[in-house]
Amino acid sequence: MDGDTVVNMTDAVNGALGELWRDDYPWKFLTKLTELEDRMGGHPGERRAAELVADGFERAGARNVRTESFEMNRWSRGSARLAVTDPVERSFETIALPYSPAGDAHGELVDVGHGMPDEIDEKDVAGKIAVASTTTPAGSRFIHRMEKFGYAAAAGAEGFVFHNHVPGQLPPTGSLTFGDETAIPGVGVSEETGAWLTEYADRGATARLTVDAETTAGTSHNAVAELGPETDDEIVVVAHHDAHDISEGALDNGCGITVVVAAAHLLAEMNLDARVRVAGVGCEEVGLLGSEALADSLDLSRVRAVVNVDGAGRFRDMRAFTHDSETMRSVVETVADEANQPIALQEGVHPFSDHWPFLKRGVPALQLHSQRDFTAPGARGRGWGHTHADTRDKVDDRNLREHAMLAALLIREVASREVIPRKEADDVAANLREHEYEEGMRAAEIWPEDWD
Secondary structure: OOHHHHHHHHHHHHHHHHHHHHOOHHHHHHHHHHHOOOOOOOOHHHHHHHHHHHHHHHHHOOEEEEEEEEEEEEEEEEEEEEEEEEOOOEEEOOEEOOOOOOEEEEEEEEEOOOOOHHHHHHOOOOOOEEEEEOOOOOOOOOOOHHHHHHHHHHOOOOEEEEEOOOOOOOOOOOOOOOOOOOOOOEEEEOHHHHHHHHHHHHOOOEEEEEEEEEEEEEEEEEEEEEEOOOOOOEEEEEEEOOOOOOOOOHHHHHHHHHHHHHHHHHHOOOOOOOEEEEEEEOOOOOOOHHHHHHHHHOOHHHEEEEEEEOOOOOOOEEEEEOOOOHHHHHHHHHHHHHHOOOEEEEOOOOOOOOOHHHHOOOOOEEEEEEEOOOOOOOOOOOOOOOOOOOOHHHOOHHHHHHHHHHHHHHHHHHHHOOOOOOOOHHHHHHHHHHOOOHHHHHHOOOOOHHHO
C-alpha cells in the first residue's frame, strides 16, 4: 500500500469517526430495538431483534449478512405469588426468575444474607425458603445469582427469593441456570420487600411461594455478518440482542448491541488486518445459548480472539475485562493512549457473558463494559438492569456514539495482532479457582464437565 493510499484511508477513518459524533442512527436503532415487545429468548420479539441487527449490518456494508437459527428451551412467564402465612398473613409483589419451574413451595423463611456459600452453610435451609440479597460483601468478588441459587438448592432449599439491595429499584429478574428448567421455584422481590422478609425470617415466619411458568421447545436466532479481508483467521465480535421480558432491555444489552452495529459502520471504513465476524446473539440472558451456538458453528482454531460487547454504552467511561490475556491488556492500553480516552482495566476471568463459550475453549477474550460510579450508595451491582426500569430514558446517546468509536478502534487493534497467545483449559480453570469461582460454578452446574 503506497503512502497516498494510507493517507486516504486515514482520512476516511477520521471522517467516519467525525460523522459519528453527529449521527443519530445509533439512537434510532436503539429506539427501534426497545420498541419491540418481549425480546426474551425464543419469543417473537427476539427474532425481530435479530432481523433488526441484520438490517444494521447490511446498512454498514457488511457481507454474507444472515440470521442463523438454533434450538433451545423457551421459558414463558406466568404469574407468581409470595405470601407470608404465619405469624401474619400478607402478600408481596414478586416475579418469577427464568427457568423457575411451575410449583408451590411452603416452608420457613431463612435469611441467608448475601447468599455466600458460608452464609448458606451456617443456616439450615433444607425444606425452607432461602432469602438472599443481590449484592456481595465489599472485598469479595461479585457472586452471581446462579451460584447463590445453585448452592441453596443443593443444600435442600424448598424455594429461593432474590431481593434487590438498592431501594426503589423494583424486583430483579435473571436466569437461574444456563438454559434448563430448575428443580425448585425462584422469584425476585424489591429491596423493600426483602427488608420485611428478613425481619419475618428472624421471627420464624413461614411463607408460601407459588409460580406459574412453562418451559417448552423453542427456536432462537443469531444475526451474523463479515467485514474486512478474507483471511484464514478471524476476530469474532459478539453482543446479545435479547432482553428480559419485563422491560425494554435498553441498558442490558440494547446499548451493547447498538455499539456493535454502530461500530460495524466504522469498521467498514477501516483497513483491517483480519476478517471480523460480527454477531448479534440471542439467549444470553437465559444461558449464553446464542454465543454457544455460534462457537459450535465455527472452527475455533481459526478464531484469533473474541470481543464481547456486553455493558458498553451504558455509562460514561468504558471498562475492559481482559480475561487474563496480556495481549488484550496491551490492546486496551494502546487504544486508550492513542485515543486519549480513559478505559478502566478489569483483571481475572468470569464465565457469565457471551465470551465464555469461546474462552472455555481457549480463545482469548476481551469484554467491553462501562464504568459506574462505584462510590454512590448501592452502586455495586447492575443497577436498573434486570428490572422493569431498564428503559430507554436511562441511556445517554453520547455514550453510544463514543463507545462505538472506542469499540471499533479496539477491534481494529485486536485484528492487527498477528499472534494472540491462547489459554489452555487448565490455565482458565486455575484462574477461576484462584478467584474462588469453582464452588459456585459447580453449584450452578456450569463447571465444564471435561475439566473434571
